[in-house]
Amino acid sequence: MGSPRSIDPRRMVRIADNTFEASEARTILFQDALCRTARPGQYLMIWVPGIDEIPLSLSMIDHNGLSAVTVKRVGKGTEALCGMAGGEYIGVRGPYGNWFNLTKGRVAIVGGGTGLAPLLPLAEALLELGSEIYFIAGGEKKEDILFLQKISALLTAPKHSLIVTTEDGSYGRQGTAPDGFKDVLKEHELDMVYSCGPEPMMRKIFDLTEEQGLQIQVCMERIIRCSLGLCGSCVIGRFRVCKDGLILHSEQLREVTDEFGRFERGFDGRKTHFN
Numbered sequence: 001m002g003s004p005r006s007i008d009p010r011r012m013v014r015i016a017d018n019t020f021e022a023s024e025a026r027t028i029l030f031q032d033a034l035c036r037t038a039r040p041g042q043y044l045m046i047w048v049p050g051i052d053e054i055p056l057s058l059s060m061i062d063h064n065g066l067s068a069v070t071v072k073r074v075g076k077g078t079e080a081l082c083g084m085a086g087g088e089y090i091g092v093r094g095p096y097g098n099w100f101n102l103t104k105g106r107v108a109i110v111g112g113g114t115g116l117a118p119l120l121p122l123a124e125a126l127l128e129l130g131s132e133i134y135f136i137a138g139g140e141k142k143e144d145i146l147f148l149q150k151i152s153a154l155l156t157a158p159k160h161s162l163i164v165t166t167e168d169g170s171y172g173r174q175g176t177a178p179d180g181f182k183d184v185l186k187e188h189e190l191d192m193v194y195s196c197g198p199e200p201m202m203r204k205i206f207d208l209t210e211e212q213g214l215q216i217q218v219c220m221e222r223i224i225r226c227s228l229g230l231c232g233s234c235v236i237g238r239f240r241v242c243k244d245g246l247i248l249h250s251e252q253l254r255e256v257t258d259e260f261g262r263f264e265r266g267f268d269g270r271k272t273h274f275n
């Protein structure tokens with residue numbers, strides 16, 4: 001994995017645009033010198049003035065100077081950010097965390113929900129490297145799938161494939177992202193697997209890679225508050241996800257199999273079973 005850099009200057013950044021992305025999800029575009037140097041898999045702490053500071057993955061890095069986060073409304077912070085218009089200001093800290101190690105070869109990218117956000121810049125970087133990509137994007141229904149058109153437009157060459165899974169069968173293959181991944185495993189040999197999404201989903205993907213002797217890099221999302229390795233809210237095993245991750249690889253995940261995808265920590269630090 002790439003090494004984390006220590007960047008903590010807080011700055012106010014002007015929103016350049018706020019565009020529709022998918023059901024309940026908006027992409028917030030802005031210009032920021034530090035974000036132009038970010039790597040796929042890194043995240044920001046975004047302060048929504050007067051509301052809260054929330055962690056969000058970079059979903060676009062330096063497209064003609066613009067970077068972006070893609071945010072789904074789930075509570076008051078995300079609701080307020082989704083409602084902000086071009087010309088308004090947000091606070092930004094970061095980019096934080098390590099980043100995906102890019103593999104030139106045959107790779108599977110498996111994402112679900114807002115976990116697709118860091119996988120879009122990853123796919124762009126892997127394409128640039130000449131990798132062959134099997135992209136599996138999952139959601140409950142078609143409207144939930146982020147970046148459907150953007151990913152399709154990236155993977156036009158015949159060597160790549162995009163498999164969309166929906167649980168209600170409204171688009172693509174009916175089932176879950178791990179079902180789509182199993183289909184890929186039946187037909188292709190892989191050099192690397194990347195995943196981001198709900199932790200129980202990533203656990204299923206990890207277990208499949210272990211059965212097949214494959215390497216995986218997952219982008220973990222736990223409760224992140226300080227983002228500096230200080231508060232402990234993001235702990236899994238001996239790792240502080242905010243600094244040691246977000247990207248954890250197979251060897252690290254083997255150390256936390258009792259917890260990974262099985263237990264989460266709440267805001268009070270207590271462990272509870274994933275639903």
Ligand SMILES: Cc1cc2nc3c(=O)[nH]c(=O)nc-3n(C[C@H](O)[C@H](O)[C@H](O)COP(=O)(O)OP(=O)(O)OC[C@H]3O[C@@H](n4cnc5c(N)ncnc54)[C@H](O)[C@@H]3O)c2cc1C
Nearest residue numbers: 054055056057071072075076077078114117221222223224
């Ligand atoms: C590293 C990381 C990257 C993320 N990237 C994205 C992204 O690209 N797009 C996206 O839509 N969402 C992303 N999230 C989730 C996003 O941070 C939460 O949805 C957001 O913080 C919720 O804030 P709220 O005020 O709207 O909701 P609240 O009402 O405060 O919380 C709703 C739920 O969101 C989760 N949540 C709240 N605060 C945090 C927090 N500080 N850290 C983690 N989870 C929290 C909890 O499950 C909580 O129950 C990411 C989370 C992490 C940890």
Ligand code: FES
Nearest residue numbers: 225230231232242
């Ligand atoms: S968020 Fe505080 S230690 Fe990771």
